[in-house]
Amino acid sequence: MAYNIGLLGLGTVGAGTVEILLTPEGRHPLLGDLNLYRVGVRDLHKSRAVKVPDGLLTTDLEAIVTDEAVDIVVELIGGLEPARSLILQAIAHGKHVVTANKAVISRYGDEIYDAANAAGVYVMLEAAVGGGIPVINPLKQALGVNRIQSVIGIINGTTNYILSRMEQEGSDFGDVLADAQSLGYAEADPTADVDGLDAADKIAILAALAFGGRVKREEVHCEGIRSISAADISYAEKLGFRIKLLAIAHREESSDATDRLQIRVHPTLVPHTHPLASVNGVFNAILVEGDPIGPVMFYGQGAGAGPTASAVTSDMINIAAILKTETEPIPHPLLSCTHQHYCTLTPLEELNSRFYIRLIAKDRPKVIGHLGIIFGDRGVSLESVVQIGFRGDLAEIVIVTHETREGNFRQALAQVKELEAIDSVPSVIRVL
Numbered sequence: 001m002a003y004n005i006g007l008l009g010l011g012t013v014g015a016g017t018v019e020i021l022l023t024p025e026g027r028h029p030l031l032g033d034l035n036l037y038r039v040g041v042r043d044l045h046k047s048r049a050v051k052v053p054d055g056l057l058t059t060d061l062e063a064i065v066t067d068e069a070v071d072i073v074v075e076l077i078g079g080l081e082p083a084r085s086l087i088l089q090a091i092a093h094g095k096h097v098v099t100a101n102k103a104v105i106s107r108y109g110d111e112i113y114d115a116a117n118a119a120g121v122y123v124m125l126e127a128a129v130g131g132g133i134p135v136i137n138p139l140k141q142a143l144g145v146n147r148i149q150s151v152i153g154i155i156n157g158t159t160n161y162i163l164s165r166m167e168q169e170g171s172d173f174g175d176v177l178a179d180a181q182s183l184g185y186a187e188a189d190p191t192a193d194v195d196g197l198d199a200a201d202k203i204a205i206l207a208a209l210a211f212g213g214r215v216k217r218e219e220v221h222c223e224g225i226r227s228i229s230a231a232d233i234s235y236a237e238k239l240g241f242r243i244k245l246l247a248i249a250h251r252e253e254s255s256d257a258t259d260r261l262q263i264r265v266h267p268t269l270v271p272h273t274h275p276l277a278s279v280n281g282v283f284n285a286i287l288v289e290g291d292p293i294g295p296v297m298f299y300g301q302g303a304g305a306g307p308t309a310s311a312v313t314s315d316m317i318n319i320a321a322i323l324k325t326e327t328e329p330i331p332h333p334l335l336s337c338t339h340q341h342y343c344t345l346t347p348l349e350e351l352n353s354r355f356y357i358r359l360i361a362k363d364r365p366k367v368i369g370h371l372g373i374i375f376g377d378r379g380v381s382l383e384s385v386v387q388i389g390f391r392g393d394l395a396e397i398v399i400v401t402h403e404t405r406e407g408n409f410r411q412a413l414a415q416v417k418e419l420e421a422i423d424s425v426p427s428v429i430r431v432l
């Protein structure tokens with residue numbers, strides 16, 4: 001039995017997907033049931049990384065998603081529109097959908113899953129988080145019986161690649177970003193990577209699966225890596241940390257059964273001894289803690305043509321397998337998404353965290369004493385205060401706090417910034 005594939009997009013991931021479809025030897029036999037039927041692009045004359053059989057390319061993407069002969073629509077164009085409308089149109093025409101588009105799913109997942117469940121079709125998105133790493137399907141299936149406590153991950157390949165190169169070579173942010181773009185890791189608009197938006201899309205998706213409720217994407221707190229300097233990377237190293245862009249989703253259990261979730265993305269000082277500290281380059285890792293399984297870590301390449309296409313085509317053969325064997329009506333209880341309620345998120349000021357602060361202060365007596373008093377008055381206890389060096393008559397001071405309530409820390413910091421002796425506060429980074 002052959003299933004016709006309507007592929008939307010032939011960029012980095014689309015080309016990687018075609019490459020797998022056209023070279024099935026030595027791979028799963030179900031690939032032989034997938035027939036590349038149409039490929040939608042914007043520009044018919046662009047040179048391509050793969051040779052597509054003659055007559056398949058078209059710029060009419062609507063014709064693909066409404067074509068009666070198409071069984072599975074694979075959306076790899078990215079962005080919000082027309083991706084969202086094409087996915088909804090495909091569903092309305094009874095097509096199963098595979099997508100790598102975390103931006104669309106994190107914002108319009110509710111609408112898309114409601115439509116898919118009503119139409120009795122599947123929407124699969126393994127490539128949307130962690131690229132080639134199997135993490136979506138394991139959360140739905142193999143870990144489904146666990147009560148998940150936390151999901152902490154490095155889930156943006158571009159920023160991890162940039163931070164790793166900055167750390168290893170002292171390279172400049174801008175040069176390394178250009179390399180990440182040429183390697184096909186970055187989004188069409190790389191600000192989505194650099195400002196943490198892509199990681200926020202992904203953690204919203206993982207949290208919804210892990211904690212069994214819908215997550216409003218706009219409530220996910222998100223900071224990127226633009227402000228991370230070579231100086232911070234080097235000081236962090238001396239203090240025993242690496243700087244990583246972490247995405248964190250954590251369940252705060254309460255006695256009255258109204259659990260709240262912390263969901264956030266921000267640069268973080270990660271101790272050298274932590275398993276996420278050694279995840280470098282385009283590699284991603286997702287550390288899941290569940291009851292009773294304990295810690296489980298997923299590791300692999302989080303971006304790039306081949307790894308991402310591996311996840312896309314695995315979803316395609318999963319659908320083909322179901323279509324071949326399934327007799328039960330869908331939605332399939334382990335593969336579809338049927339949550340209806342929204343999770344409650346903890347406000348940022350109520351989170352507890354340690355902080356690293358780099359201050360530039362006038363080199364005069366009592367400055368460090370004043371800092372201790374201001375932080376102490378807000379209940380913020382300091383773990384270490386180190387005067388690192390001098391710039392003319394200015395001293396550079398690095399402070400690491402003990403765990404503290406974010407709201408208290410921010411109030412103390414505002415007061416510190418007003419001190420006449422403080423010239424500037426170039427960096428404030430949370431510590432894991």
Ligand SMILES: NC(=O)C1=CN([C@@H]2O[C@H](COP(=O)(O)OP(=O)(O)OC[C@H]3O[C@@H](n4cnc5c(N)ncnc54)[C@H](OP(=O)(O)O)[C@@H]3O)[C@@H](O)[C@H]2O)C=CC1
Nearest residue numbers: 009010011012013041042043076077078100101303304308
């Ligand atoms: N790159 C990666 O490593 C990863 C990407 N993803 C996701 O996969 C998706 C695709 O990413 P990627 O392959 O990098 O993107 P690219 O920019 O490389 O490719 C996008 C493709 O979609 C086509 N396209 C875009 N908009 C339109 C439109 N309006 N009409 C017709 N065709 C259109 C482009 O056509 P044309 O070529 O003619 O311009 C191009 O072929 C995105 O959702 C991304 O977030 C997920 C994981 C990893």
Ligand SMILES: N[C@@H](CC=O)C(=O)O
Nearest residue numbers: 156157158185187303
């Ligand atoms: N731009 C993304 C691509 C994969 O999702 C990243 O860098 O991780």
Ligand code: NA
Nearest residue numbers: 126129131133
């Ligand atoms: Na994945």
